Amino acid sequence: MPLPNPPFQSDAVERTFAAFPTRVRPGLLEIRQLIFEVAEAENVGPIEETLKWGQPAYLTSESKSGTPLRLGPSKVGGYALFVHCQTTLISDARAVFADAFTYEGNRAVLFDAQTQIAKTPLPLLIAQALTYHRRNKKGPR
Numbered sequence: 471m472p473l474p475n476p477p478f479q480s481d482a483v484e485r486t487f488a489a490f491p492t493r494v495r496p497g498l499l500e501i502r503q504l505i506f507e508v509a510e511a512e513n514v515g516p517i518e519e520t521l522k523w524g525q526p527a528y529l530t531s532e533s534k535s536g537t538p539l540r541l542g543p544s545k546v547g548g549y550a551l552f553v554h555c556q557t558t559l560i561s562d563a564r565a566v567f568a569d570a571f572t573y574e575g576n577r578a579v580l581f582d583a584q585t586q587i588a589k590t591p592l593p594l595l596i597a598q599a600l601t602y603h604r605r606n607k608k609g610p611r
Contacts, residue, residue, distance in 0.1 A: 475503045479519040483526050490542075493583045494549040498541050500587045501551055502526065505539060508596040514604075525552070536600035548582040550574065551592070559599055567591050 478484035490498055505528045509517045515533035519526060525542040537554045544550040553559045555577040564573060570591050571579040579595065581587070598605075 475499055476506050480521075482521055483519055486521060486524070486526055490549075494543055497581055497583065497585060497587060498526075498549050501541055501549075501592070502528075504587065504593060505596055505600075508593050509600055512597050512600050514600045530600055533604075535602075535604040537602040539596065539599050544574065544578065544580050546574075546580065548580055548585075550578040550580050551595075552578045553599055557599075557602055559595070559602065562598065563595050567595070571595075 478487070487495065487499065487502075506517055509515075509528075509530070512535075514530045514535045516531075518529045518531040520529065521527060522538065522540055525540040528539045528541075530536040537557050537559070540552040542550060542552065555575070560573055560576045560579070563571060563579065572581075574580055579592075
């Protein structure tokens with residue numbers, strides 16, 4: 471059984487989640503939980519939770535093993551997991567997961583309020599992001 475969501479690391483992040491529309495907040499909190507679970511399983515070290523561009527962002531600041539992930543409502547409705555657009559994460563996801571996700575360019579996977587996160591390969595995509603630099607032997611971007 472998954473652990474409950476960890477406490478927010480800042481009041482600003484907590485206020486941001488509280489301000490999200492109620493129809494998308496549960497999905498965003500579920501992805502947040504998943505990020506922390508995958509980080510522990512992938513042994514990437516502590517996750518730093520902060521705000522970037524007004525959105526909750528998750529960084530592997532200590533190990534620098536991954537590229538940042540961000541969460542927020544999408545412009546087309548629903549909500550999204552955003553990645554750095556100069557990574558290959560979305561193109562890799564398209565190649566491996568095909569239509570398991572709805573994509574927004576090379577920067578996000580989109581979800582609607584009815585999406586059952588547990589039935590998607592999202593943990594694999596999150597693991598790819600949290601280990602991106604480790605796997606690609608590149609320095610942080």
